[in-house]
Amino acid sequence: MKFKKLFLVCIVGCILGVGLLFFYHKFDENCPKLSIIVPVYNSEKYLSKCMDSLISQTFDDTEIICINDGSKDGSLNILKEYAAKDSRVKIIDQSNQGVSATRNNGIFAARGKYITFVDSDDWLDEYAYKSCMDVVLKENPEVFFFGYRTDASSKASPCIDESSIRFHGRDNIINAYKETHPAVWDKIFDRKFILRNDLLFKEDMSYAEDHVFNLMAFAKADKIIGVPNQFYYYREDNQSSLVHVINSTKRLENEIKANKYLISYFRDLGIHDFDLEFSRQMGLIFNHINNEVNDETLKAKYAKEVFKAC
Secondary structure, eight states, X not given: OHHHHHHHHHHHHHHHHHHHHHHXXXXXXXXXXXXEEEEEXXXXXXXXXXXXXXXTOSOOOEEEEEXXXXXXXXXXXXXXXXXXXXXXXXXXXXXXXXXXXXXXXXXXXXXXXXEEEOOTTOEEOTTHHHHHHHHHHHHXXXXXXXXXXXXXXXXXXXXXXXXXXXXXXXXXXXXXXXXXXSSSTXXXXXXXXXXXXXXXXXXXXXXXXXXXHHHHHHHHOSOEEEEEEEEEEOOOOOTTSHHHHSOHHHHHHHHHHHHHHHHHXXXXXTOOTTHHHHHHXXXXXXXXXXHHOOOHHHHHXXXXXXXXXX
């Protein structure tokens, strides 16, 4: 009798296991290949240009996750117009939480095999993700990066020359990082890799948070691929963007925090590739403190934090 019960339990368990596996694969099949995460804050002047470039991508197996971070202008209404005409556009409307928390909310909401980020005042060539995803889906890297430009009148070649594709592993992550920009908008990440390694943006940082995120990802990745094609247009003339409005004190505090965190993170992993770079950065920060900070109390506080990190 006991044997029969045990046998039935095993059979039921197997059936449930097969069913769950089938459901998982069907769910996985129905998920988009790429989730595009767009944090939005008071971007009405530039948002349509950005959204037009995303919905017109020739690679259309995407979801476009737009997180309205408490905008006070007409950004949310613009997003609603795009969501009404394109089902791939998903809107998350939240009170203001800052760019790091906003990107993290996008990561948690994403269903794609890969994720990427776009700033709401920038745009991409219409073939950008098609060209990139052809390589990504063939090679399956944890991190993929491409080029960017600031000249609005130029366009990148849609063809990626195979001889220009650069492969990197953990043994040369510093070379890989030197080839790319500290931002996240020129990169595509494996979503499961991001979640598996708890790679999230530091929510106590409003500047250099993408630099920290990237280096954390590079440190954990076994396979990093880069191409030189400048598919992404980075807008430099938006005077309301964070890079222009953040004050020098806040920027300095964030730079100290970023380097302190990264030094500790890489030390714990036993990775010493960036020791010289971190020392150089801390030297620059220390010089900045001495030359630019006039308040003696603040100067002593910042200097102490730099020495403690080193």
